[in-house]
Amino acid sequence: MPRTGRRDPTIVTHAGRAPRENKGFVNPPVYHASTVLFPSMAAMRRCEADPFNTQENGYNYGRLGTPTSEALEDAVNTLEQGYGTISVSSGLAAISTALLAVLEAGDHLLVTDSAYFPTRKFCDGPLRRFGVETTYYPPEIGAGIAEMIRPNTRAIFLEAPGSMTFEMQDVPAIAQVAAARDILTLIDNTWATPLFFKPLTHGVDISLHAATKYIVGHADAMLGTMSCRTAETWRKVKMTAVQLGQCAGPDDIYLGIRGLRSMSARLRQHQEAGLTVARWLQGRPEVDRVLHPALPEDPGHALWQRDFSGACGLFAMVLKPVPDIAVDAFIDNLALFGLGASWGGYESLILPGYPNRFRTATRFAGPGPLIRLHIGLEDPADLMADLDAGFGHMARAIADAAA
Ligand SMILES: Cc1ncc(COP(=O)(O)O)c(C=O)c1O
Numbered sequence: 001m002p003r004t005g006r007r008d009p010t011i012v013t014h015a016g017r018a019p020r021e022n023k024g025f026v027n028p029p030v031y032h033a034s035t036v037l038f039p040s041m042a043a044m045r046r047c048e049a050d051p052f053n054t055q056e057n058g059y060n061y062g063r064l065g066t067p068t069s070e071a072l073e074d075a076v077n078t079l080e081q082g083y084g085t086i087s088v089s090s091g092l093a094a095i096s097t098a099l100l101a102v103l104e105a106g107d108h109l110l111v112t113d114s115a116y117f118p119t120r121k122f123c124d125g126p127l128r129r130f131g132v133e134t135t136y137y138p139p140e141i142g143a144g145i146a147e148m149i150r151p152n153t154r155a156i157f158l159e160a161p162g163s164m165t166f167e168m169q170d171v172p173a174i175a176q177v178a179a180a181r182d183i184l185t186l187i188d189n190t191w192a193t194p195l196f197f198k199p200l201t202h203g204v205d206i207s208l209h210a211a212t213k214y215i216v217g218h219a220d221a222m223l224g225t226m227s228c229r230t231a232e233t234w235r236k237v238k239m240t241a242v243q244l245g246q247c248a249g250p251d252d253i254y255l256g257i258r259g260l261r262s263m264s265a266r267l268r269q270h271q272e273a274g275l276t277v278a279r280w281l282q283g284r285p286e287v288d289r290v291l292h293p294a295l296p297e298d299p300g301h302a303l304w305q306r307d308f309s310g311a312c313g314l315f316a317m318v319l320k321p322v323p324d325i326a327v328d329a330f331i332d333n334l335a336l337f338g339l340g341a342s343w344g345g346y347e348s349l350i351l352p353g354y355p356n357r358f359r360t361a362t363r364f365a366g367p368g369p370l371i372r373l374h375i376g377l378e379d380p381a382d383l384m385a386d387l388d389a390g391f392g393h394m395a396r397a398i399a400d401a402a403a
Pocket of ligand 1: 091092093116188210341381
C-alpha cells in the first residue's frame with residue numbers, strides 16, 4: 001500500500017474510491033456477488049494460481065473479495081499504514097480469525113486481563129479445545145511481559161485501553177519484547193479507531209477493529225477489519241479468513257465505507273463531548289473516579305499522551321459504594337442514554353460492568369459499581385442534565401430503601 005503522505009481527514013474522505021473508474025459517481029458501487037465469470041480457461045487458471053492478486057488476475061469468487069470489500073480494506077489500510085487489510089463479518093470475527101491465523105496446537109498465548117470479554121471466551125473455549133493455552137497478564141505490565149513468555153509463546157494480544165476498565169498499555173514496549181523473540185503481537189484497536197492510534201507503526205503485527213463501532217458509526221451494521229504490518233502476515237491472515245469462509249456482506253461493507261467518510265468529524269465531536277461529560281462527572285459527589293486516559297489524573301495518561309493523538313467517546317466512572325437498587329434507579333430513569341452493549345454510534349449509551357466476574361490476573365479495585373458511558377453526538381449539556389436527573393433518582397432510591 002503506498003504511503004500517501006496525506007493527513008487522516010483527507011484520507012478518510014478520499015481513500016478507497018475512484019470516481020473516474022466508476023463513470024464519475026463519487027461513491028464506489030456495491031457489488032452483490034457470488035459467481036464471477038472468467039473470460040477464458042487461461043484466465044481462470046491464472047486466477048486460481050494466485051486468487052488474492054485481483055489487480056492482475058481479476059476476481060475469483062464473491063467470498064474471496066470484491067471491488068466493494070477492497071474499497072473498505074484499502075481505506076482502512078491507508079489509515080493503519082499497513083501492508084494489507086482484510087474485512088470480515090464482525091469485530092469478534094476479526095479477533096478470532098486473526099488468532100487462528102497465527103496460532104496452532106501446542107502454542108501458548110498471552111492476553112491482557114482487560115480484554116473484551118468475548119475475546120476471553122474465544123481463547124478459553126475454541127482455542128483451548130484446539131490445543132492453545134492462554135495466560136492472562138496485567139494490562140500495565142509493559143516490558144515486564146518478558147517474564148511471562150514461555151518457550152512455546154507464539155502471540156501476545158493487547159487491547160489499549162481496555163474497553164470496560166480503560167487501562168492503557170505500553171504497546172511499543174510489549175511489541176519490542178515480542179519482536180525480539182519472534183512472537184507476533186495483535187491489538188484490538190477499536191477504542192482509538194484507525195485515526196487516533198497507529199499500532200503497526202509501533203511494531204505491532206496485526207491491528208484489529210470492530211468496525212461495527214466508529215467506522216460504521218451509526219449502530220446499523222456488523223463489520224470487522226484486520227490490518228497487517230507485513231506481506232507474510234497479511235497472506236497468512238487472508239488465507240485463514242478464506243479457509244474459514246469469512247466474508248462480510250456488501251451492504252454492510254458499504255455502510256462501513258460511508259461511515260468512514262465522516263469518521264474524523266464525528267470523532268472530534270465524540271472526543272470533545274466525552275471529555276466535557278467526563279470532567280463534569282469528576283466533580284460529582286456520587287462518583288469515586290472517572291476512567292478516561294485523556295484525563296490528566298488517569299494512571300494511563302502519560303502513555304496515552306505519548307502514543308495516541310485523540311480519544312473517542314467511551315469511558316467509565318466508578319461510583320462510591322451504593323446498592324444495586326440505586327444503580328437501577330439511576331440507569332432506568334435516564335432519557336437520553338440507552339442501556340445497551342455496543343458503542344461507536346451517534347447515540348449515547350450506558351452499561352454497568354463487572355470486571356471481577358471474569359478477571360484472573362488482576363482484581364479491579366472498586367470501591368463502588370463500574371458504569372461505562374458512550375457519549376454520542378447529542379449536546380453534552382443535555383447529556384449532563386440527563387445524568388443529573390438520574391443521580392436525583394439514585395438518591396431517592398437510596399432514601400426510600402433507608403426509610
Ligand atoms: C473492544 C471491542 N472489541 C471487539 C468487539 C466485537 O465487535 P463486534 O460486536 O463487531 O463483533 C467489541 C464489541 O462490543 C468491542 O467492544
